[in-house]
Amino acid sequence: MSAPQPPAYFPAPRRARFCSQCGSPVSRRVPDGDNRERDLCDHCGAIHYQNPRVVVGTVPTWQGRILLCRRAIEPRYDTWTLPAGFMELGESSAQGAERETLEESGARVALGQLYTVIDVPQVEQVHLFYLAEALGPALDPGPESLEARYFDEAEIPWDDLSFRTVATTLQRYLDDRRRGGAFQTHHYTLDSRR
Amino acid sequence: MSAPQPPAYFPAPRRARFCSQCGSPVSRRVPDGDNRERDLCDHCGAIHYQNPRVVVGTVPTWQGRILLCRRAIEPRYDTWTLPAGFMELGESSAQGAERETLEESGARVALGQLYTVIDVPQVEQVHLFYLAEALGPALDPGPESLEARYFDEAEIPWDDLSFRTVATTLQRYLDDRRRGGAFQTHHYTLDSRR
Numbered sequence: 001m002s003a004p005q006p007p008a009y010f011p012a013p014r015r016a017r018f019c020s021q022c023g024s025p026v027s028r029r030v031p032d033g034d035n036r037e038r039d040l041c042d043h044c045g046a047i048h049y050q051n052p053r054v055v056v057g058t059v060p061t062w063q064g065r066i067l068l069c070r071r072a073i074e075p076r077y078d079t080w081t082l083p084a085g086f087m088e089l090g091e092s093s094a095q096g097a098e099r100e101t102l103e104e105s106g107a108r109v110a111l112g113q114l115y116t117v118i119d120v121p122q123v124e125q126v127h128l129f130y131l132a133e134a135l136g137p138a139l140d141p142g143p144e145s146l147e148a149r150y151f152d153e154a155e156i157p158w159d160d161l162s163f164r165t166v167a168t169t170l171q172r173y174l175d176d177r178r179r180g181g182a183f184q185t186h187h188y189t190l191d192s193r194r
Numbered sequence: 195m196s197a198p199q200p201p202a203y204f205p206a207p208r209r210a211r212f213c214s215q216c217g218s219p220v221s222r223r224v225p226d227g228d229n230r231e232r233d234l235c236d237h238c239g240a241i242h243y244q245n246p247r248v249v250v251g252t253v254p255t256w257q258g259r260i261l262l263c264r265r266a267i268e269p270r271y272d273t274w275t276l277p278a279g280f281m282e283l284g285e286s287s288a289q290g291a292e293r294e295t296l297e298e299s300g301a302r303v304a305l306g307q308l309y310t311v312i313d314v315p316q317v318e319q320v321h322l323f324y325l326a327e328a329l330g331p332a333l334d335p336g337p338e339s340l341e342a343r344y345f346d347e348a349e350i351p352w353d354d355l356s357f358r359t360v361a362t363t364l365q366r367y368l369d370d371r372r373r374g375g376a377f378q379t380h381h382y383t384l385d386s387r388r
Contacts, residue, residue, distance in 0.1 A: 010241065011241050012213075012215055014283070016214035017217070018214055018215070021210075022211070041201075045201030045203045047204065049280070054248060054320055091315055114381040119288065126248055187379060189288065
């Protein structure tokens with residue numbers, strides 16, 4: 001007899017087939033008093049709501065250069081991103097942004113203001129990027145990054161950026177900096193065209 | 195034989211006991227390459243991540259008066275709130291804010307800028323409030339509101355507001371308006387003291 005194969009782990013899809021509370025099969029319908037379909041358990045009564053996720057990140061700089069990380073994970077393996085990731089329970093978006101920056105690049109930063117708030121409804125996400133100043137030049141990329149380095153403005157790999165939220169945040173940052181650095185919070189929505 | 199009792203429905207708690215994909219019991223541990231505990235299914239491999247939720251709402255005004263709704267639901271039944279609720283899949287935060295305003299008060303609004311971004315880590319939420327101008331004075335509160343009405347500044351029921359995010363958003367709005375109405379996006383974090 002061979003040992004059981006360890007499963008390949010994967011993030012659970014949004015759609016439930018079984019109730020997380022009692023294990024019974026769920027049904028997909030509109031609960032009384034609601035106006036959209038949910039996964040409902042008619043055995044124990046649990047309603048399995050699903051909501052958009054928040055992605056938190058930073059625009060980290062050191063002596064005017066901008067920190068980017070080359071992704072070691074899908075999606076967008078081997079493209080360049082600002083450090084960012086899913087916000088976790090129990091943290092503020094600022095704490096999450098600082099945590100992701102440290103995890104992905106090893107950079108310790110002093111967080112600045114909330115800089116971009118970007119709705120991305122087609123992927124059910126809201127992205128929040130903070131300005132951040134590195135406390136030193138040292139980098140130590142974690143397992144989610146192939147590499148982390150600082151870029152001069154002219155070196156930014158525009159054709160190899162991971163996500164539109166990264167590209168648009170960088171564009172606005174560089175524009176604001178050229179105009180003298182009066183940074184305000186930018187809010188916008190990305191449409192589904194690319 | 196009597197018919198089976200219909201269950202009392204309730205939002206499923208964060209913590210899973212069974213896998214939503216295959217119905218097997220889950221275990222609580224740190225996945226390889228991760229740094230926090232998740233509910234994991236060792237049968238099919240599904241990882242059940244949980245993330246903070248986004249609450250979206252508006253500061254609706256009509257001829258300078260501010261719209262509040264008296265809650266017909268828990269938590270904070272029978273207290274006054276700005277129209278707001280959980281952001282849904284497939285919508286932008288602006289669309290969600292407009293939807294919640296219509297559902298809770300019947301007001302149709304022209305949405306203005308993103309006004310407050312409030313981290314509330316102790317309840318695992320981020321709140322986003324938009325400025326909004328009502329397109330007319332008509333109100334038609336839905337089942338989640340006992341009542342909806344417009345308030346002059348002096349009438350605002352400060353001691354009967356539902357949430358600190360509502361009170362702090364109203365305070366900032368009235369301050370900005372007194373200073374001449376140069377509205378910027380405010381971002382702040384509520385600590386767990388009340």
